[in-house]
Amino acid sequence: MAAFIDAVELRKTYRVGNVEVPALRGVSFSIQRGEFVSIVGPSGSGKSTLFYLLGGLTRADSGRVIVDGDDFAQLSDAERTAMRRRKIGFVFQKFNLLPTLDARSNIGIAQDIAGRKNGDQAHFSRIVDLLGLKERLHHRPSELSGGEQQRVALARALINKPALVLADEPTGNLDSRNSDIVLAMLRQSNRELGQTVMMITHNPEAASYADRIIHMRDGQIVAPEQDPQWKGPCDWQH
Template identity: 60%
Template sequence: MSEEPIIKVQNLRKVYRLGTVDVSALRGVSLEVDAGEFVAVLGPSGSGKSTLFHIIGAMLAPSGGTVRVDGLELGQLREAERSHMRKRTVGFVFQRFNLLPTLTAEENIRIAQHIAGKADADEDHFQRIIQFLGIAHRLRHKPFALSGGEQQRIAIARALVNKPPILLADEPTGNLDSENSLAVLDTLKNLNQELNQTVLMITHNPDAAAYCTQRVVRMKDGRIV
């Protein structure tokens, strides 16, 4: 296998400036992920996990180091290319689902197609994804009428509707009870195993990591340990 990793992070550094105070969130992180892998990122609060994901997702600029995602060096992209990458290359799932409360489940998913440019929207893919996630019968409901697990599966559909090669999930089960957590973990596991979706998942739960991922990366104080 000489194929390039789909994510290659080298000596990544991030310093947040808060007035006169510098917070070093990443202190030289290197990580490679191959296409088709499911990797868990574990580590205590404040260890830099979300910062790492936001940089990989081109939502945050690093202070140093290099990031290659799907063959592109993020630091060398123009804003238009970074924006394209945020819409098409990386799908993001959040702990709090971040669904828009006044829109139906379907509209919440469709909005990602609109943002990416509706002309390219792939209706067959939309149907495949909602069938795969088991949410076809919930599309007319608004978020308040859905269980936490259903809301998170709508959010996963939104993240995947533009066919991103990489799915980043930042504590996707952090707001769910154990039953709904298991349903969401099963969903992510099946996406990886059956559709070969590359998934990176932040979690505080070692059992969750062991349940669905092939590799666990541990972070502490801005470093991989």
Template identity: 45%
Template structure:
């Protein structure tokens, strides 16, 4: 890929139709994301943060403009091609932990590697990332036996275990108290610094924003501020 940007958006729009009403969630967004960034999307509820993450993550189709993700024109990809892009190159962390309740922590993490076709080494890879996130001793526990902070760390481990080119996180600390939220974001920042992983995350929490190297503010579907810290 010769493009210096992992993500490039040009006049990107997204419109939802609800009955006879059209909701313009994104109104001509322009921005780029480079390899190795640890960047925050901020703004009030309804500003378009989750919509933008979903488009970058190939979870939804764009309405207009151009969106290039890892060298792919998102508007030209079929559903199957978008699914392959997500599996091969993107990691996701959501507000809800979305762990499989009948699987242990390590089984939840290695499930992604199994989908990618990895063989016997998947357990070693999964245990390594759990260890890096301080969860090695909890690898055999199921989600119901873990605290909220521990479950979200397992979700982060699952998102990064395949070494994706880009990790997208939508309000990853929303269900965590202050200390757990701070701890989770510091773990993600360490992954960024140690492995060069690129993170783009949406947040309302000013304490979390302060950890970002770049803060992008969305207001009514438009980027109103883009500041390197």
């Protein structure tokens, strides 16, 4: 059976003026449907660049990304956008909520955009309950704590039951209580709905929620022992 995600020899170099900054230098891996994979590695190792490519938010210079049978390079921009809305939930370190909308609308807008105007109300209530947001639905982002904002952002990412959840440092700005809520929700959603989750994190404890950890360094995938900052459970030195 084909993998759910196939990344093949991905390369990406940013150009700033005359300076070339290589971000990905040939990255290949597969993720099976329903796997929860964590990507770890030092700052600047190319994790966010990989996140954007897997989400179809930017294009690689070369290489291929295939998600659930769709090869991004063969989709038009419109098809890629439609695919993203249908199949992928995004969570960012900085929440990225719409400042003028309350929590309910920030979550609901994802249903509207996906064309599910009267989307699954039972699922909405359940997610809002599990994330402890019931009493916060009429608050705007500026009236919410960082942890609450990220819980709203996670609700938005999960509301359409996406087959794939991509999270870039989702607990990077959170205290431990909120981190636990976010990680437990990702885990539960992964288990119950068979969602594939790819989560970037700096935190070994967060990474330990995953079934598998991929280590990156200098734009490449490396073995755990080549990741000098890694003090996680898989590190052979510890």
